[in-house]
Amino acid sequence: MPKLIVCGRGGCGKSTLVTLLARTLGAREKVLVVDTDESNLGLCKMLGQNPPEMSLMASLGGKSAVQKKLLASLQQENSEKANYFKENLSLADLPSACVNWDGMVGNLRIGKIEHSMEGCACPMGSITRSLLKELEVNNNEWVIADTEAGVEHFGRGILEGADLILMVIDTSYESVLLAEKAKGLAEEAHKKFFVVLNKVDEATEATLRRELADRGIEVGSAISHSSDISGANLVGNSLDANMQRDSMDKLVDKIVRLCS
Template sequence: MKLAITGKGGVGKSTLSAAIAQHIADQREVIAIDGDPDMNLAGTLDIERPAPITRETSLIEDRAGSSGGLLQMQPEVEDVLKDYSVPFGAAGRLVTIGPPEGGGTGCMCPENNFIRALVNQALDADDVIMDMEAGIEHLGRGTADDMDAMIVVIEPSRASIETAHQIQSLANDIGIDEIYGFLNKVRDEAEAELVREQADIPIIETFGYDEDVAAAGLQGTSPVEESEALRAVAVDVLDAVSE
């Protein structure tokens, strides 16, 4: 299963990504990619965060070139997934992309080429979970064909619904046809139905406000370990997108 999970900030992308990745990792090999600049996935999995790839400037320059210099359009990254990742579960590995390091300093082509090559390399695996920011910068037409689905996490707010619409449009532009919504933090069925009507995305699962997830956030522990309901809904999501 290869899933990209996205949505507005704070809606629970990392929580859902971690729950799905942990479930797969307990059974077979999976690569989890933290593509959100906030880099929350390691903490949500309760493991050490690997070094963010975008901060490995020497590595990127060595493999992909430097701004203003000769660029390598297809940098060698086969070893990076192993050397710059950390294990989790029985058979998972997490790699963290990190925020752009050169904002406002000129062309980001070497970094972008390197990250795109790294994502492409990861997608050679059978199971990949990508925790993404609201944009889809790490996915292009070449990688979109390898994704089984994109899941947009939506909470009951107008801003979250509008972000979901924007993501759906961007995903369609690059050829991702399987786009689903995961409705999170709902208080009752009436609220859930209102969001379903406005989101205009097939909602595959609905998850209410969970006290165990909230407590884990306050205590700094893993919501995956603390919430049985979260673990169960992760299985339901995988079943839904596999149908």
């Protein structure tokens, strides 16, 4: 099954969608959740899991080792993109200390900012690009990457190995503008793209659907504003797929139709 990237503006509900989707799929299929966000720490809590023993960046020798490899690749004559993994990498090939499996759902962290003045997050972006490109999944395995806010990761090329880009749209005009931008970037990279509305009610859903239709942007599903979700998040409790069962089932059907 596909490798998905979930993106959107800050606080729109990317990690929430990743979690609800992983919980829905994890009832019957294997799902690797890849946390590519170098700042936020809450994804594991939403999943109800502990973080893995170490980040993927740590397993590759740490940030400075990755940075060296990245710089060396940029200095090559044909400026090859840095690669950290073998071709046809399977989920089973990932270092066991880097994935915490709980039943069918596993979580992996690319790496987090750990120290002040430690420099930019380019090494994390480079690892993510390489991982998504080399990971091979079979028919009952999914990879879902949660990203940091905005579209910087599009510039870092993490789309390369992805099959589908899902953008979360909250009830803001900024989200609509960002979706227009992201759709163009996804098209440029020849990637499938659609959006999921989040935190909507009847009126805001109708307005967003109109604004997005005017821009030729396809809406795959809509998640209503839910006090179950915000309440759980407020105290670090995990999310349950049943909180948005219909929207998630609709979304899974749509992804399967588009990607099979």
